[in-house]
Amino acid sequence: MGFYPAIDHEDRCIQCFSKIQHPQERYCSASCQQKAYRQRKFDELRKRAGIPATKLCRFCGAVFMVTSLKQDACSDVEDEDGETEASYECIEAREAYEDARDDALAAVAKARRNAVCAGPDCDKPAGWSGNGRPRKFCTNRCKTREMRARKAGA
Ligand SMILES: [Zn+2]
Numbered sequence: 329m330g331f332y333p334a335i336d337h338e339d340r341c342i343q344c345f346s347k348i349q350h351p352q353e354r355y356c357s358a359s360c361q362q363k364a365y366r367q368r369k370f371d372e373l374r375k376r377a378g379i380p381a382t383k384l385c386r387f388c389g390a391v392f393m394v395t396s397l398k399q400d401a402c403s404d405v406e407d408e409d410g411e412t413e414a415s416y417e418c419i420e421a422r423e424a425y426e427d428a429r430d431d432a433l434a435a436v437a438k439a440r441r442n443a444v445c446a447g448p449d450c451d452k453p454a455g456w457s458g459n460g461r462p463r464k465f466c467t468n469r470c471k472t473r474e475m476r477a478r479k480a481g482a
C-alpha cells in the first residue's frame with residue numbers, strides 16, 4: 329500500500345485558516361477564538377432581528393455579508409483594518425448618490441432662501457434663516473392678512 333500523507337485540514341484555524349501549532353486546538357490564537365465568538369453572538373442577534381445573512385447593496389447592487397444590524401450597503405461597515413467589502417463600483421455609485429442628494433438639498437435650501445412672502449400684495453423675502461422649517465410669510469402680519477383674504481374669498 330502507498331503512503332498517504334496526513335490530511336492537514338484539521339490543523340488549520342477554523343477562523344483564519346492559518347496553520348495551528350497544537351493540533352488539538354480549533355483556533356490558531358485567542359484573538360481568532362474571540363473573533364469567532366463575536367461572530368456567533370452577532371449571528372444570533374441578527375437572526376433574532378430577522379435580518380438575513382447577506383443583503384443587496386443599495387448603492388452598487390452587489391451581495392454582501394451583513395456585519396452590522398443596520399447595514400444596507402457593502403461600504404457601510406469597516407473592518408479592523410479600516411477596509412470595507414466595497415468595490416470600486418460601489419464607492420463610485422455611493423459618491424454619485426451622495427452628490428445628487430447634496431445637490432437636491434442645496435436646491436431646496438436655495439428655494440427656501442429665495443422664497444417670497446405669500447402675503448397678499450407683499451413681495452418681501454419670506455426670510456428663511458437657513459435652519460428649521462421653511463418660512464412662507466415675512467411677518468405674522470402677512471400671515472394674518474393672507475388668512476383673512478382666504479376667508480373673504482371662500
Ligand atoms: Zn486564526
Ligand SMILES: [Zn+2]
Nearest residue numbers: 385388402418
Ligand atoms: Zn456596494
Ligand SMILES: [Zn+2]
Nearest residue numbers: 445450466470
Ligand atoms: Zn409679507
